[in-house]
Amino acid sequence: MSHTIALAGNPNTGKSTLFNLLTGLKQHTGNWPGKTVVRAEGELKTDNHIYQVIDLPGTYSLYSNSADEEVARDFIIFEKPDITLVVVDATSLDRNLNLALQVFEMTSNAILCINLIDEARRKGIHIDKEELSRQLGIPVILISAREKIGIIQLLKTIDQMIDGKIQTHPFQVQYADEVEQKIHELQPKIQAIFGDLLPSRWLSLRLLDGDKQLLEALKAYIRDPNFVHSQQQLVKGDCCHGA
Ligand SMILES: Nc1nc2c(ncn2[C@@H]2O[C@H](COP(=O)(O)OP(=O)(O)OP(=O)(O)O)[C@@H](O)[C@H]2O)c(=O)[nH]1
Numbered sequence: 001m002s003h004t005i006a007l008a009g010n011p012n013t014g015k016s017t018l019f020n021l022l023t024g025l026k027q028h029t030g031n032w033p034g035k036t037v038v039r040a041e042g043e044l045k046t047d048n049h050i051y052q053v054i055d056l057p058g059t060y061s062l063y064s065n066s067a068d069e070e071v072a073r074d075f076i077i078f079e080k081p082d083i084t085l086v087v088v089d090a091t092s093l094d095r096n097l098n099l100a101l102q103v104f105e106m107t108s109n110a111i112l113c114i115n116l117i118d119e120a121r122r123k124g125i126h127i128d129k130e131e132l133s134r135q136l137g138i139p140v141i142l143i144s145a146r147e148k149i150g151i152i153q154l155l156k157t158i159d160q161m162i163d164g165k166i167q168t169h170p171f172q173v174q175y176a177d178e179v180e181q182k183i184h185e186l187q188p189k190i191q192a193i194f195g196d197l198l199p200s201r202w203l204s205l206r207l208l209d210g211d212k213q214l215l216e217a218l219k220a221y222i223r224d225p226n227f228v229h230s231q232q233q234l235v236k237g238d239c240c241h242g243a
């Protein structure tokens with residue numbers, strides 16, 4: 001069985017360089033359905049598993065501001081990759097972590113790939129990956145996709161995550177009391193519809209923000225026969241745990 005890995009991150013953080021390194025010649029490109037956004041997909045074989053790797057468009061956020069953001073967001077939410085590699089630039093970590101925190105609201109299965117570590121070292125930037133990993137609650141790997149540094153460690157971590165040997169508890173942003181109160185009211189209602197199929201806290205936030213495009217995407221999701229089936233299972237109480 002093959003698993004899915006999505007590469008997400010800000011523009012220009014080296015996602016495609018990493019994608020090419022991971023998938024080599026086993027890749028194909030096309031467009032995302034209904035969008036003029038390039039979709040690149042490829043295969044990665046590790047010691048233990050086979051993965052489909054998807055190179056998502058680079059974005060600064062994952063709201064509904066552009067086709068690129070919708071593609072990246074919808075993939076993480078609705079396609080539920082087994083692992084999302086958040087690729088960030090080691091030389092501008094603080095700016096890049098904004099997107100990482102958004103990903104953590106959407107999925108627990110994330111690994112932080114701090115890329116361009118060669119460049120950071122040249123600039124004398126030191127990154128305490130153990131401390132960062134502890135604070136963020138997910139694995140943190142220092143890599144250079146260009147100079148092929150840290151890739152073996154990355155592959156090992158990916159396999160360990162799929163094999164259930166690594167538990168993640170991604171850091172969750174806490175909002176103002178007023179917002180948290182609204183989330184508290186809305187989340188159980190969302191959970192009653194989607195169970196664990198979709199991240200209810202994240203959905204609450206987006207709906208509170210009045211994200212109309214997401215509302216349309218949800219309507220389409222609800223009409224999908226796969227959802228109808230899983231909802232019937234949810235009512236019976238025998239599905240969706242860990243989905
Ligand atoms: N020094 C250094 N440069 C890198 C590394 N990885 C990628 N780059 C360079 O960074 C630039 C952007 O790389 P891409 O792989 O195109 O970045 P991307 O994230 O796919 O960019 P978008 O698709 O526009 O979001 C290129 O010039 C790469 O050669 C790295 O590990 N070290």
Ligand SMILES: [Mg+2]
Pocket residue numbers: 015016017055058
């Ligand atoms: Mg790219």
